Amino acid sequence: MGGSSRPAAxxxxxxxxxxxxxxxxxxxxxxxxxxxxxxxxxxxxxPSSNIFSAAQQGITGAGAGAAAEMGYQPxxxxxxxxxxxxxxxxxNPYTEEVIRANEADILRGAQMGLNTLGAxxxxxxxxxxxxxxxxxxxxxxxxxxxxxxSSAGLRQAGFQQAQTAAQQDIANALAxxxxxxxxxxxxxxxRLAAGSQLANIANLGFGMGQSVxxxxxxxxxxxxGLQQALIDAAKAQYAGYTGAPQASIGYVTQALGATxxxxxxxxxxxxxxxxxxxxxxx
Amino acid sequence: xxxxxxxGGSQTQQTQIPQWIADPASxxxxxxxxxxxxxxxxxxxxDVAAFTPxxxxxxxxxxxxxxxxxxxxxxxxxxxxxMGPGTEYAGGVRGYGSGSLYEQALAxxxxxxxxxxxxxGKLFV
Numbered sequence: 001m002g003g004s005s006r007p008a009a010x011x012x013x014x015x016x017x018x019x020x021x022x023x024x025x026x027x028x029x030x031x032x033x034x035x036x037x038x039x040x041x042x043x044x045x046x047p048s049s050n051i052f053s054a055a056q057q058g059i060t061g062a063g064a065g066a067a068a069e070m071g072y073q074p075x076x077x078x079x080x081x082x083x084x085x086x087x088x089x090x091x092n093p094y095t096e097e098v099i100r101a102n103e104a105d106i107l108r109g110a111q112m113g114l115n116t117l118g119a120x121x122x123x124x125x126x127x128x129x130x131x132x133x134x135x136x137x138x139x140x141x142x143x144x145x146x147x148x149x150s151s152a153g154l155r156q157a158g159f160q161q162a163q164t165a166a167q168q169d170i171a172n173a174l175a176x177x178x179x180x181x182x183x184x185x186x187x188x189x190x191r192l193a194a195g196s197q198l199a200n201i202a203n204l205g206f207g208m209g210q211s212v213x214x215x216x217x218x219x220x221x222x223x224x225g226l227q228q229a230l231i232d233a234a235k236a237q238y239a240g241y242t243g244a245p246q247a248s249i250g251y252v253t254q255a256l257g258a259t260x261x262x263x264x265x266x267x268x269x270x271x272x273x274x275x276x277x278x279x280x281x282x
Numbered sequence: 283x284x285x286x287x288x289x290g291g292s293q294t295q296q297t298q299i300p301q302w303i304a305d306p307a308s309x310x311x312x313x314x315x316x317x318x319x320x321x322x323x324x325x326x327x328x329d330v331a332a333f334t335p336x337x338x339x340x341x342x343x344x345x346x347x348x349x350x351x352x353x354x355x356x357x358x359x360x361x362x363x364x365m366g367p368g369t370e371y372a373g374g375v376r377g378y379g380s381g382s383l384y385e386q387a388l389a390x391x392x393x394x395x396x397x398x399x400x401x402x403g404k405l406f407v
Contacts, residue, residue: 034393216344223365230330237325244321248317249318251318269294273291
């Protein structure tokens with residue numbers, strides 16, 4: 001430390017670092033200048049792009065999906081009824097033609113039968129007789145009966161076939177509706193599962209973000225603590241500097257107090273007149 | 283110490299410090315006065331240990347995770363951001379010293395109150 005010529009600003013420390021193994025100070029010794037405002041470092045990312053915003057979007061999406069699925073209405077199943085089903089589309093469009101062909105066949109057979117009866121009657125020289133008339137009448141009655149039974153059977157078979165087809169269609173439609181309802185429910189379950197997975201991922205991301213954030217905060221606290229310790233050390237040094245004059249007083253005081261002062265006392269007496277008289281009389 | 287003579291005579295009393303203690307005491311006082319002229323001697327060694335390489339590696343990994351998660355802009359922070367990597371002292375010890383902060387504080391104080399510092403300087407040779 002200088003005396004009266006001591007500069008106002010203390011000298012920079014340079015020579016004392018020569019003993020260092022690698023004098024590569026990251027915090028160079030002070031070389032003048034006032035403290036400058038600290039610039040911020042560690043620019044935080046845009047809020048829309050970090051994991052917390054992603055987690056928030058996931059949570060919002062999962063919640064919205066779940067809310068939407070809460071209102072899911074499965075499709076209605078309407079079982080068709082045969083009674084209210086028209087048979088027309090199921091009827092064979094060729095029914096009348098089949099019946100006509102069948103009638104023609106029967107009538108052609110009947111005609112052949114009449115011809116045979118006529119030929120037999122002529123051979124028996126009884127053509128036009130009552131026997132032929134009865135035989136032909138009998139044939140005609142049978143033909144008419146067969147015509148009626150045949151057409152009725154054909155029409156009934158056609159209707160039954162149409163009814164069967166209609167019932168099959170009704171069953172098919174019912175099965176299709178049931179399948180669609182099942183598919184809808186499966187789709188809803190899949191959407192709910194996807195939403196749940198999204199919520200889980202969002203929750204996972206939020207937790208990971210929090211862990212990283214806590215790590216950053218812990219690191220920051222360590223750095224801040226280190227710098228605070230440096231500041232405290234510098235303050236202690238400054239206190240040592242400013243307290244040096246007062247502390248130096250103690251040096252002399254201690255030196256005085258530490259010195260024992262043994263004393264030797266010497267008493268000498270110079271006799272007077274009375275001393276001599278006393279001595280003479282005694 | 284009394285005077286002598288007269289009818290009744292006189293008596294003299296003398297107190298003396300032994301020489302064997304007087305000499306060291308004088309030297310001790312002189313040394314104390316010499317020490318008084320020595321000003322404050324700051325410490326320029328390390329005050330705080332720096333982070334170890336393992337600590338810095340863990341911090342870097344965490345920072346990388348934070349960057350990946352978008353919590354900080356990539357490349358803007360490091361384990362020693364805002365404080366430097368520290369100084370390597372004897373024996374490979376890395377740390378931070380308060381010397382520069384102390385000197386900066388002194389310079390600031392001297393600039394704000396030069397008279398006091400001039401008076402301070404006169405106290406020490």
